[in-house]
Amino acid sequence: DAGVTQSPTHLIKTRGQQVTLRCSPKSGHDTVSWYQQALGQGPQFIFQYYEEEERQRGNFPDRFSGHQFPNYSSELNVNALLLGDSALYLCASSHITGGLSSYEQYFGPGTRLTVT
């Protein structure tokens, strides 16, 4: 049973560029959440996707956008990259039941983004 997978593992981009990160949820899960973990900090919630729509959003600017595909996989796009966007980007999957996602979210290994 494959867990949550993310690609790429590492990425180096230049300020002002755009980046796309990818995530495949755990088998049987239909909801994908994205988190940003800066160095020395805990993960911060960016947004959550369910049924191909953004279901909930954290306190992140519109430069951060996403997409969910019919097979439940998801992409995170960040435009106009800033140095402060350098972080580990984590994807987590869960399953919606009764309008709420399952309590435990399962995380992928993350994508390390470095902006120079």
Added chain:
Amino acid sequence: DQQVKQNSPSLSVQEGRISILNCDYTNSMFDYFLWYKKYPAEGPTFLISISSIKDKNEDGRFTVFLNKSAKHLSLHIVPSQPGDSAVYFCAARATGGGADGLTFGKGTHLIIQP
């Protein structure tokens, strides 16, 4: 404004002893709490959770205690083993508004000494 706080960046415990990791929160809307464990180069792994209607949940060597009046929870690991060395994150969720995003603390690096 940090809604979930883990005030100890690191904790060193001898193998076989009890490890106690603490977490405080400020948002009264939080009604579900989770602990995650993270090894380097891996994503966080779910460890144990507790609903706000309970004050204790136990799973093997791991026990989580919740004190709602103090807005405080703790994770007890007994006995501590070398494989427990990792960063532990406390996370909280407010489900009342249909919100599922987790709010994390900054983590505590637990080091188990042989």
